[in-house]
Amino acid sequence: MAPISALAQVDRTAAETQIKAAFLYKFSGFVEWPPKVFARPDSPFTIGVIGADELAAELEQIVKGRTVLERAVVVRRMRRGESVAGIQMLFIGQAEGARLAEILANAKGQSVLTVTESEDALSHGSMINFVFVDDKVRFDVALPQAERGALKISARLLAVARKVVTSS
Amino acid sequence: MRRLLATLSVRQKLLAVVLLTTLTALLVAIAVMVGFDLRNYRQSLISDMTTQADLLGRTTAPALTFDDPRVAQENLELLHYRPQIRAAAIYSARGKIFASYSGRDGREFPKLPEADGTRIEGNELVLFKRIVDSREILGTVYLRADYELYDRLVGYLGIAAIVAAIAMLVAYVLSRQLQHIVTSPLLAIADVAREVTEKRAFSLRAPKLSKDEIGMLAESFNTMLAEIERATRDLQASNEVLGREIAEHNRAEQEILRLNAELEQRVKERTAQLEFTNGELEAFCYSVSHDLRAPLRAIDGFSQALLEDFPKDVPEEAQRYLSRIRSSTQRMGQLIEDLLNLSRVSRGGLERRDADISELARQVVTELQGREPQRKVDISIWDGMRANADSRLLRAALENLIGNAWKFSSKTDQPRIEIGSLSDDGRAVFYVRDNGAGFDMAYANKLFGAFQRLHSGNEYQGTGIGLATVQRIVQRHGGRIWADAKPGKGAAFYFTLESDGVERASPDMAEAQA
Numbered sequence: 001m002a003p004i005s006a007l008a009q010v011d012r013t014a015a016e017t018q019i020k021a022a023f024l025y026k027f028s029g030f031v032e033w034p035p036k037v038f039a040r041p042d043s044p045f046t047i048g049v050i051g052a053d054e055l056a057a058e059l060e061q062i063v064k065g066r067t068v069l070e071r072a073v074v075v076r077r078m079r080r081g082e083s084v085a086g087i088q089m090l091f092i093g094q095a096e097g098a099r100l101a102e103i104l105a106n107a108k109g110q111s112v113l114t115v116t117e118s119e120d121a122l123s124h125g126s127m128i129n130f131v132f133v134d135d136k137v138r139f140d141v142a143l144p145q146a147e148r149g150a151l152k153i154s155a156r157l158l159a160v161a162r163k164v165v166t167s168s
Numbered sequence: 169m170r171r172l173l174a175t176l177s178v179r180q181k182l183l184a185v186v187l188l189t190t191l192t193a194l195l196v197a198i199a200v201m202v203g204f205d206l207r208n209y210r211q212s213l214i215s216d217m218t219t220q221a222d223l224l225g226r227t228t229a230p231a232l233t234f235d236d237p238r239v240a241q242e243n244l245e246l247l248h249y250r251p252q253i254r255a256a257a258i259y260s261a262r263g264k265i266f267a268s269y270s271g272r273d274g275r276e277f278p279k280l281p282e283a284d285g286t287r288i289e290g291n292e293l294v295l296f297k298r299i300v301d302s303r304e305i306l307g308t309v310y311l312r313a314d315y316e317l318y319d320r321l322v323g324y325l326g327i328a329a330i331v332a333a334i335a336m337l338v339a340y341v342l343s344r345q346l347q348h349i350v351t352s353p354l355l356a357i358a359d360v361a362r363e364v365t366e367k368r369a370f371s372l373r374a375p376k377l378s379k380d381e382i383g384m385l386a387e388s389f390n391t392m393l394a395e396i397e398r399a400t401r402d403l404q405a406s407n408e409v410l411g412r413e414i415a416e417h418n419r420a421e422q423e424i425l426r427l428n429a430e431l432e433q434r435v436k437e438r439t440a441q442l443e444f445t446n447g448e449l450e451a452f453c454y455s456v457s458h459d460l461r462a463p464l465r466a467i468d469g470f471s472q473a474l475l476e477d478f479p480k481d482v483p484e485e486a487q488r489y490l491s492r493i494r495s496s497t498q499r500m501g502q503l504i505e506d507l508l509n510l511s512r513v514s515r516g517g518l519e520r521r522d523a524d525i526s527e528l529a530r531q532v533v534t535e536l537q538g539r540e541p542q543r544k545v546d547i548s549i550w551d552g553m554r555a556n557a558d559s560r561l562l563r564a565a566l567e568n569l570i571g572n573a574w575k576f577s578s579k580t581d582q583p584r585i586e587i588g589s590l591s592d593d594g595r596a597v598f599y600v601r602d603n604g605a606g607f608d609m610a611y612a613n614k615l616f617g618a619f620q621r622l623h624s625g626n627e628y629q630g631t632g633i634g635l636a637t638v639q640r641i642v643q644r645h646g647g648r649i650w651a652d653a654k655p656g657k658g659a660a661f662y663f664t665l666e667s668d669g670v671e672r673a674s675p676d677m678a679e680a681q682a
Contacts (some may be wrong), residue, residue, distance in 0.1 A: 160233070
């Protein structure tokens, strides 16, 4: 809810985490999921987080009391190898490192919006990848991956993306 | 305005009315249209700008969401396709300027966004609009756009002026073309009316060119003209009759004048004849009287010689007869003398000089007293009586008048004679008055005729020629003489010596006049 522009200078990492958490939540407003991703009408909107506990904690704070697509929002901390079934958005922290490609391959073809914060993550199949430009958090978008997952990313989101990859 | 209109011709008035009406209608129409358009303009501008703000909000919402002022800036930069928008800005939800755009002129932006709304600031429209996405306020759009109300108004006024000019021109040309429909019948009547007034040609008729009120006017005018024509004809006819009568009258008058002149001429001729005859008569009378004196003197002389030379030889009775012959011849001599006097005063020249009447009267009286020194007569003569007259004739007249007074007062107890003058209308009137025998005024008209005697020769001696002589003298002076008397109470003779222009004196006074 709070504007994101004010970047805390005290603790750069903490601020960065906060911003990324907020962005994550806000991505949900610009992406369209196929209806079948929700098992039941009252199924919550679930955001899976791997390898980024602080961010998960932050995200939990943000989504408290909020809804996405008129559904309650749930943050699920996940482990490697865990199925992505019932998850609509998956954030893979930098901490996963070399296991990134594996996790992405696991989610490949699923209607799960994959968000990463690692360099070159898009080439590994990530849909949105955070980057750090001029002390600001920005992101790149890879459309082919999203299309494979039957996700539609709003052009308005693309407009603010640093880079949009349209073909692999 | 009305006073100005009143001096124009009908044509100009019509034109003025048409132009005024056109102008008024045009101005009202333009005013309404402009008002409507400006209202529309304002509404559409606000609506347009609101839409623009919404669009901007929606476009910049992701930039705000993901804190990307650059993108917002890029979005704003697109506004340069709309030069009408002078400035725009995006405020973040915290009220800081997130991105800004200024068109032609750099300008300051409000420090803080305001609540949603639009307002006009001079010739600019200012708009604030919240950016709301997913029920979250992301920021505020600020727009500042040209509000060209005044420019448009000025433009409209220019257009209105041009349109008005064109419309007026068209109206002017049209009404000039069309007004003759209205004015030509009127002007035709006016022309006829002017011609009728100037030439008094009542036979003219106004053409009826239309079937409206002007046509009715022409008809009425023609009826009136016909009426006037008839009246004029009647008047002319009666004038002619009158003229003939006057001419006749003039002819008659001329005839009378001619007759009068003829008459006068005849009178003049007769008068001349009469004067000639009179002159002849007088000459004859003079010569006869003159020639009669010689034998008379012989008779008287020889009678006297008989009486004186032969006192013893002539018997007493014969002497008595001779005395009577002598007195008769003396009387006849006197008569002849008087006749000659009368004749003399009638002929001869009139020499007017300043004559002293008082002195002349005194001489006459002295002479009379010398002849009869035994008589005691109270005579008074006024001093200083003068006149411009022939003193010889005047003396003859005074001799007769005073002599008469002397004579007819001889049987009065205390005879009195007064010679004086009085003034009548500034003219001197002289008189000789006595208290003698007088006479009856009934015979006054015979008084101045020759040989007329009111008293018998036995009573008073006289030839009856004296007053005729006096009258002649007075007449020759241009004066007149008249008398006033009563039997036994004396007589008064008045005379003037200059013309006084009085034709007739009072009827109870005997008078004669030149």
